[in-house]
Amino acid sequence: MEGVFDLSVNFSLYNGAVVLETSRSSVKIGLRDVTDEKLKEKLVKSLRNYSLRHGCKDGLPDCEFVEIDEETLRHEISLRYGQREREHNIAHEESEAGMLLDTLLKEAVSKGATDVHIEERRVRFRIAGILSDFTALSSEKSHELVRRIKVLANLNVLESRRAQDGQFVFPMGTPVFVRVSCIPAFSETGSAESVVLRLLNAERTPLSLMELGFTCGQRDILISSLKKEQGLVLICGATGSGKSTTAASLIMELGQLYGNKKKIITIEDPPEYVLPGVTQIQVNEELGMSFSDALRFVFRQDPDVIFVGEIRDSLSARTVLQASLTGHLVLATVHTGGFRETAVRMKELGVDVSEFSSVLQAVIFQKLRSEDGKTVCLEAQISKEFKECA
Numbered sequence: 001m002e003g004v005f006d007l008s009v010n011f012s013l014y015n016g017a018v019v020l021e022t023s024r025s026s027v028k029i030g031l032r033d034v035t036d037e038k039l040k041e042k043l044v045k046s047l048r049n050y051s052l053r054h055g056c057k058d059g060l061p062d063c064e065f066v067e068i069d070e071e072t073l074r075h076e077i078s079l080r081y082g083q084r085e086r087e088h089n090i091a092h093e094e095s096e097a098g099m100l101l102d103t104l105l106k107e108a109v110s111k112g113a114t115d116v117h118i119e120e121r122r123v124r125f126r127i128a129g130i131l132s133d134f135t136a137l138s139s140e141k142s143h144e145l146v147r148r149i150k151v152l153a154n155l156n157v158l159e160s161r162r163a164q165d166g167q168f169v170f171p172m173g174t175p176v177f178v179r180v181s182c183i184p185a186f187s188e189t190g191s192a193e194s195v196v197l198r199l200l201n202a203e204r205t206p207l208s209l210m211e212l213g214f215t216c217g218q219r220d221i222l223i224s225s226l227k228k229e230q231g232l233v234l235i236c237g238a239t240g241s242g243k244s245t246t247a248a249s250l251i252m253e254l255g256q257l258y259g260n261k262k263k264i265i266t267i268e269d270p271p272e273y274v275l276p277g278v279t280q281i282q283v284n285e286e287l288g289m290s291f292s293d294a295l296r297f298v299f300r301q302d303p304d305v306i307f308v309g310e311i312r313d314s315l316s317a318r319t320v321l322q323a324s325l326t327g328h329l330v331l332a333t334v335h336t337g338g339f340r341e342t343a344v345r346m347k348e349l350g351v352d353v354s355e356f357s358s359v360l361q362a363v364i365f366q367k368l369r370s371e372d373g374k375t376v377c378l379e380a381q382i383s384k385e386f387k388e389c390a
Contacts, residue, residue, distance in 0.1 A: 078168075111127055265298050
């Protein structure tokens, strides 16, 4: 069997399962609850499908389940997804960088930040869509912090001239999945990087539409849109405006409306929520699985509902339109600053506005604010006609 069977970090955190050992003939999986027969059945099925896809010629591997406690589970997840224990001979400055990073992440999580921006002389948090300064850094401390992040995310520590992406798990009380993006940036010192950490709590559950801040009237419009057999619900807004959270809530509403009678598939980079009963696909550009590629394969899965994490290019825009026209209900997000900008963006991507309008069920534009320590919708405007936005 080519490759190595593994579980996604979100699946592991949400279900309390982690691969402990793998070989050609067997796979050992640690479970927080070894009596969960439905989970074990799902894992065996996943292993079987993986084996068949990768041409297992020696029969299916044996699947062994062992019970592990919560502490062991989190330790194994951390080890498997990039969080490495410090070696005893670690340099003093590396240890300081580790403590600084721990402090920053704990503060970011406690304040409800979705992103941490680390630049040469400062750290900023994005909270409720607004980016604000958190602390100043010396150039030296910034470089040490970036190096520490790269170690955790299994990136090339010596490479600072090319963009790199990675991930690791931050083991708080509730483990946080951290997605890492590094990109070279100009600075007065001649060598700097901009690093952005996206913080994803894989154990969180989507809020209801009312909890998000939608009015009763807006919720009625959205529920009516979700009851359509085909069409498009477009969620737009700026970075950090909660588009993925709204999409997750809409998908959960679909589950309440139809139970298990709809095949729902999501295409995300990466999945920000674990959604029970939903097939979630993670985009991986390095392995040739872009949003557009995933969309083409998804049609063979006989879906009723498709969620596209982001319309990024002309191909994904056209494919979303095609899916909306051929008997599928499609939810999709797009990074724009308002209704008019959304119309302009679709035109730039080569979409026929009149055809787009014919399948559109609703366009949601939203912003966020922080209220009583919670992030809620500040503004959620909904339009049914795309032509009104043009």
